[in-house]
Each structure stands twice: as structure tokens, then as C-alpha cells.
Amino acid sequence: MDRGSSAVIAYAADRVLNTDPVETIERGVVLVDESRIEWVGRRADFDKLGAGRGAQLVDLGDVTLMPGLIDAHVHLAFDGGDNPVDRMNRESDTQQVALMVRSARRLLSVGVTTARDLGARGYTDVVVRDAIAEGTLQGPRLLTVGAPITITGGHCWFMGGEADSFHDVRKIVRLHHKNRVDQVKVMATGGFMTLGSAPWYPQYETEALVVIVAEAHRVGMRVAAHCHGVEGIRRAVEAGVDTLEHCSFVLEGGELSYDPQLGELIAASRAFVSPTINLRAKDFDPTFIERLGQLRRAGARFITGTDAGIDHVPHHGYPQSLPLYRELGMSTAEVIESATSLAATALGLSGVTGRLAPGLDADLVAVRGNPLDDLSALADLELVVARGRRFVPDELPEIGPLPDDLVPMTERHSFERLDGDDA
Ligand SMILES: [Zn+2]
Structure with a gap:
């Protein structure tokens, strides 16, 4: 999706995880209108409300959908x-x-x-x-x-x-x-x-x-x-x-x-x-x-x-x-x-992001698995939406081990080095 194309999207997921307080909606929906969240709730209620809104339904299936x-x-x-x-x-x-x-x-x-x-x-x-x-x-x-x-x-x-x-x-x-x-x-x-x-x-x-x-x-x-x-x-x-x-x-x-x-x-x-x-x-x-x-x-x-x-x-x-x-x-x-x-x-952004609530920016991620069971699930991304706009992740380089000869930062006393011989 990009801006300008169909504006209202209903993201459905087996688990919608909200954050204030932290709670899960089983089979939930986050309705996004352009850059904002318009509605959050259960799929059954969404179906009743009717997609009279003309929303495009994106069913993400077995994922956890949550705030970015x-x-x-x-x-x-x-x-x-x-x-x-x-x-x-x-x-x-x-x-x-x-x-x-x-x-x-x-x-x-x-x-x-x-x-x-x-x-x-x-x-x-x-x-x-x-x-x-x-x-x-x-x-x-x-x-x-x-x-x-x-x-x-x-x-x-x-x-x-x-x-x-x-x-x-x-x-x-x-x-x-x-x-x-x-x-x-x-x-x-x-x-x-x-x-x-x-x-x-x-x-x-x-x-x-x-x-x-x-x-x-x-x-x-x-x-x-x-x-x-x-x-x-x-x-x-x-x-x-x-x-x-x-x-x-x-x-x-x-x-x-x-x-x-x-x-x-x-x-x-x-x-x-x-x-x-x-x-x-x-x-x-x-x-x-x-x-x-x-x-x-x-x-x-x-x-x-x-x-x-x-x-x-x-x-x-x-x-x-x-x-x-x-x-x-x-x-x-x-x-x-x-x-x-x-x-x-x-950070002073509680009225902007960090939760799934109507009126907030549509900053969303979907991950496979359930981060409430295991936080490492957050590394298994399925969807990224920033201010309503879907983002295709870049190919990322492998994160290698630290070099063997690394001097831990806590052992680098650069203050001495200013006047010292190795400065
Ligand atoms: Zn810093």
C-alpha cells in the first residue's frame, strides 16, 4: 500500500496485543484510516459493525499485532x-x-x-x-x-x-x-x-x-x-x-x-x-x-x-x-x-503512539509467535506499518561477534589518554 491508494484498512490478527494496560484481544482487528487508528476491537464486533466503512481486510492470521x-x-x-x-x-x-x-x-x-x-x-x-x-x-x-x-x-x-x-x-x-x-x-x-x-x-x-x-x-x-x-x-x-x-x-x-x-x-x-x-x-x-x-x-x-x-x-x-x-x-x-x-x-508522545487507540498514529508491528510468552518473538517480524504506511524491511547484514581484542568500554579511560602517550 502507499499513500493515495485505498485508505481504510482493517488489519485482523489471531492476537491483538495492547499495551496500556498490556492485554490481548483474541481474534482482533485494528482499523486504520490513512495514518491514524480508527478502531480497535474483536473481529466479531468488527464484522457486526459492518465494513460499511469500505475497509480493505488484511487478515494476518497467526500473528501478534501490536504497537510499533x-x-x-x-x-x-x-x-x-x-x-x-x-x-x-x-x-x-x-x-x-x-x-x-x-x-x-x-x-x-x-x-x-x-x-x-x-x-x-x-x-x-x-x-x-x-x-x-x-x-x-x-x-x-x-x-x-x-x-x-x-x-x-x-x-x-x-x-x-x-x-x-x-x-x-x-x-x-x-x-x-x-x-x-x-x-x-x-x-x-x-x-x-x-x-x-x-x-x-x-x-x-x-x-x-x-x-x-x-x-x-x-x-x-x-x-x-x-x-x-x-x-x-x-x-x-x-x-x-x-x-x-x-x-x-x-x-x-x-x-x-x-x-x-x-x-x-x-x-x-x-x-x-x-x-x-x-x-x-x-x-x-x-x-x-x-x-x-x-x-x-x-x-x-x-x-x-x-x-x-x-x-x-x-x-x-x-x-x-x-x-x-x-x-x-x-x-x-x-x-x-x-x-x-x-x-x-x-518522551511526551502518549497522545501520538505507543498504544492501540482511536486517534493515535497507526504505528504497528505484527510478529509470529507471542511476545508475552517469549520476547524473542519480537525478532520475527511479519508486518511493519509506520503512520499508516506499510514498510518493506531492508535486507540487513548479519550481526557478527565482537572482535576478540575488544577492550570493554568500561576499561577505556580516555581521560588519562588526553595527556598520555597514546593520545
Ligand atoms: Zn548515546
């Missing part, structure tokens, strides 16, 4: 290869856009119908977002942040978002707003991917984060805080950010240890945790999931994101990341909720 999935943390401009930062720094903005189009298509090819891109150069993300929104390109609905706000020489400074003083940070939020980004990302701590940046060091005083949050919220933009180190996480929470990215509890020197007091603070706050669990999570940081499990038991709310695009994390690895959330003590239903309705709420 959400990845709350991706990097379209990183290629997921050996050295994505190097590639970004070599490429022109035009080349970056080409890469971003491929990344976006790969996300949609595995059923991700909404993605929040957390850092791009020169508002290339806004260009790609708009092209998808207007139908020029096919891809997930994108939320953009432009260049992450960071201190001079700080984490991901090369994307162009350096700002230090209160004046600077207020100004860059305004500049981003003027250039029509959707949200703001601030690097509350250093990171693993930037020379001269250490993940455990906070980059801003709480007061500067407060300025960023106030200025962003004033114009209706949410704030995502990249934060690895405990002190930076604490400051981000105190400043009232909306999502905590990574939240990895890194201590001085790179030691990794859950902090129960901070966990309580996070659970009591407004912030959602976007922990960036991806298919490499255990290789990169063998105890990450254990620490997140403790955070979850403290009561924190999690949404799913993968950091797709960073070293060795391809954009089409999303389905493989979801079963790992079970190890945090989440049920399959809770994981599905985190990947759909809860993520939509956290």
Missing part, C-alpha cells in the same frame, strides 16, 4: 562499526545525512517505529526527521536534540554543542529551540567515547543543569541527561531532568557500584531511566544489568533504548536487547510496556 516499538536512545549519525566517532569526524554533513537515512531504515526494518536520536551535528537530525515526517523518506518517527550540550572539550564536543557558563547554556537551549529540535540533551557527565572525557566526572554544577531544564521546559522541550557517574546522576535528578540516560553508577577511577541512596532519589523523582541496554550490554559491562536490577527494585521506571550506532551496536539489534530486560526482574508484559506505552509517555 520505541527506541528511546539512538545515534543515527554513528554507524555502529569499529569507530563511529572517527567516521563522523571525517564526514561532511551531507554524508552524515546519507548515513542517517540508512540507520533510520534499519531501525524501522526491525519494528522500531519511533526513535529518539540523542546527538547529531549541524541539525542534520532535524533534516532527516522532517523528511520522514513529510513522507519523503521512510523511517521511524524521530525525536531530535541537535548537538548535545557539553562543556568545552567535554563528552561529544565534536558535535558542536559546547557551552560553559549559565549564559552559554541558556543560549544554546534557545538556539536549539529556534532550529526546531524536539528535546534537549545535556552531557551531565563525561563519557566513554571522547578523548579527554571521563565518565565518572560531572560536567556541570547542578545550577547550570537547572538553567538548562528551566529554559527547555519553558518552551515545552524535555531534557535527557547523559549520566554515568554517580555525582552527575545525582545533579541531573536534582535539576529535574526528564530522562536519565545510561545511569551506570560509575565511581571515581571507573569503579562500578550501585548506590542505594541515589537509587531511592531516582525512584522518587520524575525522571525515567533510559539505561541503554543493547545486545552488547553484557560484553561491555558484565555487571551493568545487575546494578540496574537493584535500581529497578528501588522503584525506578525504565524505558527501552539501545545507544544504537555506538561501537559495535548496529541499528538493527534492537529486538535482541529486549529479552535482557527480563534479567532486571521485569515480566514480559512490563518489558513490552517499557518499549511502547511507557516509552511514549516518557
